[in-house]
Amino acid sequence: MDRTGRIIKSISGFYDVVDDESEEIIRTRARGNFRKRKIKPLVGDKVTFDATGDLGYILEILPRENSLVRPPIANIDQAIVVTSAAEPNFSSNLLDKILVNIEHNGIEPLIYLTKSDLLTDDKYLELQKVLKGYQAAGYQIFDDQDSYNEEQIGRLEATFTNKVTVFTGQSGAGKSTLLNHIDKELGLATAAISQVLNRGKHTTRQVSLFNIADGLVADTPGFSSIDLMEITPEELPTLFPEFLEYSGECQFRGCRHVNEPNCKVKEELDEGNIMHSRYDDYLYFLNEINSYKKRY
Template sequence: MATGKIIKALSGFYYVYHEGTVYQCRGRGVFRKRKVTPLVGDIVEFQAETQTEGYILSIEGRKNEFVRPPIANVDQALVVTSAANPDFNSVLLDRFLVLVEAKRLEPIIVISKMDQTSEAVAAEIEEYQKVYERIGYTVILSSFRDAGGIDRIQSYLAKKTTVIAGQSGVGKSSLLNTIDPRLNIDTDEISESLGRGKHTTRHVELYEVAGGLVADTPGFSSLEFGDLETDQLSECFPEFVEVQDQCKFRGCLHAKEPKCAVKAEVLEGNISEKRYDHYLQFLNEIQNRKPRY
């Protein structure tokens, strides 16, 4: 019996990394009975007669887990968005940040394809960069020809398990291939007719990259706030968390309530009005979602 980490799950097999070797394993029937599915990122105990005949016996407790993509024990998220092709979308970026914050992950924002946009759009993105850095986020503006940006991204990957989040077509797989050409992960051109990327990543897999483990995944295929309640949303906006204890009403949703510290900070210009507008949009979405039974 040995302990290892699942680095890939495919067609009912789990590929467990242990001391430099990968073992192909199946899950014991006991997992099905308990309705537990081993996930990429899980630390497991396993037994293997050969490299292709192993069984997972138990799964250690997880510090976090995602349903889409199915992965566990992640340290941080590289949130990749693009300056062009597809165009920069601040609402979508904030949506990804909320989903990442909800899982208590450290987000690192990468805005790719900076070399493919106009000076006006680049200037607008640089203003957004200032907003996010003021909040405390790391923001890296990059193109795949920019060695400095790539080096900076690599420095954040060491000794971490990182998931890459971002809409299709922003260059998540291209980014990994640039950092480590040996990966040779499938990429595809933007679909001109759809204006978005085709899904080229078929399964979740952890790759050794820059001294850490990086998940190349099909991305967050669901961007809905299905598990998030109205009173949890503001916790996913760090700049709100800093001041919301000063709101007059406990449980303030920072929407229609009087004497709200968050709204006061927006009026003072200390909290981005656009970020606040996105918060209200997300709040309305959560309040109006259909109940699940």
């Protein structure tokens, strides 16, 4: 009989699958007809497979709840957006872009600040105020000046239970380092960003899922930029949870909150209840998405 399991790792054409029943890890290949059908198995995929010999074969990929392109992973419940205060410097534009992409896929984002030990106390307090704005917008934040504060790490770990969690964010933000602090046995490779820039490649090269705190947690390769190719101008305002809170009170249904009269979102912006940096990024992304349309 076919067995079922989940892909936890992909290494040059092979997929390691954990059997749902025995919890045994079996190395498999994808059936030849996947390529013909242009289907590529992803880490996180639930599959049926057959393993009579040394090597198993993935027979079928079960329907995906969701999937991300960057990082490539499927069936995720929540994303920890690892955001560095320095090296690389904090960028609200990049953070907002990452959040919009995650929201687009119906995944819950949490924001975890790293490297604020490299800031002066004044700069840290300034950044903390910005992050409190994200908290008010509806995001859970982890912003201790010591990224590895035990109480905070415990609070993060408690969110992993019975979920699939992906660590994502810029290359060098500290995803693998944070995971090594959570589970001392992982021993994931990490590197200072000066070395990464010299080598011109990312330290983590593949997506892998680990068992932590009764959940599955993925380390992934970071990125330096992402795009908004999959998002339409109509969808964009719905990916800012704090806009959604007020958009029902805009005069026009489908209000884009740009130049429309009696726009509640713009009123709340003027009242200081919506962050200017988030609204500015919204306009910036809207412009970017409209410019893709012109090109294609």
